[in-house]
Amino acid sequence: MVKLIDIARVIRSKNSGPFELTFDIIFKDKEIYEMVKGKKAINSELIKKLYKISEDKIIGIYYFDPALAVKFTIVRPLPAGHLGETDIYGAQQHAPLLIAEIDL
Template sequence: MTQLGELARLIRSKNAGPFDLTFDIMFDGQESYERVVRSKVLTAESFAKLYRVPLADVLFFEHEAALAIKISIPRPYGQCDAGDGDCYGGQQYGPLVELKVD
């Protein structure tokens, strides 16, 4: 088993406006990208479970030409609202790094 963080060149999260977060997982090569996609470890369903959001709120895209996976969800709080612990959304990618890939 290998962690997603070892296979991806970049895993990041950021704001996609004041009410949404976006996550990017980018790969250096076709082999790593295809390994993750084939494993089904990262799907809209698994992401919804990992981040405890309704599946209907998950926008999930696999972009083979870019060797990337992009996911967007609503922010739990509006940007900089009371209770928002990450105004830029840049710390939300953490759980993705340790996902186990067969």
């Protein structure tokens, strides 16, 4: 098991419209990225566990070779700006990824 924060150069989240959040994980080098991609280490099981959501809340998981990155999008728990919503820009939702461990 390896900590995601130790192998990623960038881990971030942002709005993908008022009803979705998008996450980017950009890896330090091609070798690490290829291992993560080959094992599909960033997958729906990991996302469901980290964000305590069901499969139907995961919109997509995309491996993007030119950027050595994985992008995934989920349904926001509350729409942006909704009463009780605490992160209108979605910029702080990547925190669970900072403590995530994956099997390589």
